[in-house]
Amino acid sequence: MPHVQSEAVAQIEYDAPSRTLFVRFTSGEWYSYFDVPPCVCAAFEAADSHGRFFQDHIRDRYAYKGPLEVSA
DSSP, X not given: OOBOOOSSEEEEEEETTTTEEEEEETTSOEEEEOSOOHHXXXXXXXXXXXXXXXXXXXXXXXXXXXEEOOOO
Protein backbone atom coordinates (compact mmCIF):
# COMPACT_ATOMS: atom_id res chain seq x y z
CA MET A 1 0.00 0.00 0.00
CA PRO A 2 1.16 3.53 -0.55
CA HIS A 3 2.56 5.84 2.03
CA VAL A 4 -0.05 7.88 3.88
CA GLN A 5 0.03 11.49 4.93
CA SER A 6 -0.09 11.56 8.69
CA GLU A 7 1.90 12.96 11.56
CA ALA A 8 2.03 9.51 13.19
CA VAL A 9 1.54 6.85 10.49
CA ALA A 10 3.88 6.62 7.50
CA GLN A 11 2.69 3.45 5.75
CA ILE A 12 -0.05 0.83 5.96
CA GLU A 13 0.23 -2.70 4.55
CA TYR A 14 -2.37 -5.46 4.86
CA ASP A 15 -2.06 -9.20 4.26
CA ALA A 16 -5.65 -10.35 3.73
CA PRO A 17 -5.05 -14.13 3.91
CA SER A 18 -3.48 -13.84 7.38
CA ARG A 19 -5.53 -10.77 8.40
CA THR A 20 -2.30 -9.09 9.48
CA LEU A 21 -2.02 -5.31 9.41
CA PHE A 22 1.47 -3.84 9.17
CA VAL A 23 1.90 -0.24 10.25
CA ARG A 24 5.06 1.81 9.83
CA PHE A 25 5.11 4.85 12.05
CA THR A 26 6.89 8.10 11.25
CA SER A 27 9.62 6.96 13.66
CA GLY A 28 10.44 4.26 11.07
CA GLU A 29 9.32 1.36 13.26
CA TRP A 30 7.03 -1.34 11.87
CA TYR A 31 4.42 -3.13 13.97
CA SER A 32 2.23 -6.12 13.05
CA TYR A 33 -1.38 -6.31 14.28
CA PHE A 34 -3.06 -9.69 14.11
CA ASP A 35 -6.58 -10.84 13.16
CA VAL A 36 -7.61 -7.40 11.91
CA PRO A 37 -10.79 -7.63 9.81
CA PRO A 38 -10.60 -6.34 6.24
CA CYS A 39 -13.30 -3.75 6.97
CA VAL A 40 -11.15 -2.22 9.73
CA CYS A 41 -8.16 -2.02 7.41
CA ALA A 42 -10.27 -0.40 4.68
CA ALA A 43 -11.63 2.16 7.15
CA PHE A 44 -8.08 2.84 8.39
CA GLU A 45 -6.87 3.49 4.84
CA ALA A 46 -9.82 5.81 4.14
CA ALA A 47 -9.68 7.72 7.43
CA ASP A 48 -9.23 11.48 7.38
CA SER A 49 -6.84 11.12 10.31
CA HIS A 50 -4.81 7.90 10.27
CA GLY A 51 -3.29 8.65 13.67
CA ARG A 52 -6.68 9.23 15.30
CA PHE A 53 -8.17 6.13 13.67
CA PHE A 54 -5.22 4.06 14.88
CA GLN A 55 -5.65 5.33 18.44
CA ASP A 56 -9.43 4.84 18.46
CA HIS A 57 -9.81 1.55 16.57
CA ILE A 58 -6.56 -0.43 16.47
CA ARG A 59 -4.23 0.36 19.36
CA ASP A 60 -4.94 -1.83 22.40
CA ARG A 61 -7.63 -3.77 20.46
CA TYR A 62 -5.52 -6.29 18.56
CA ALA A 63 -2.60 -8.49 19.51
CA TYR A 64 0.59 -7.10 18.04
CA LYS A 65 4.29 -7.58 17.65
CA GLY A 66 6.83 -4.84 17.26
CA PRO A 67 8.86 -2.98 16.64
CA LEU A 68 9.89 -5.29 13.83
CA GLU A 69 13.38 -5.40 12.41
CA VAL A 70 13.29 -4.81 8.69
CA SER A 71 16.37 -5.61 6.66
CA ALA A 72 17.27 -3.22 3.87
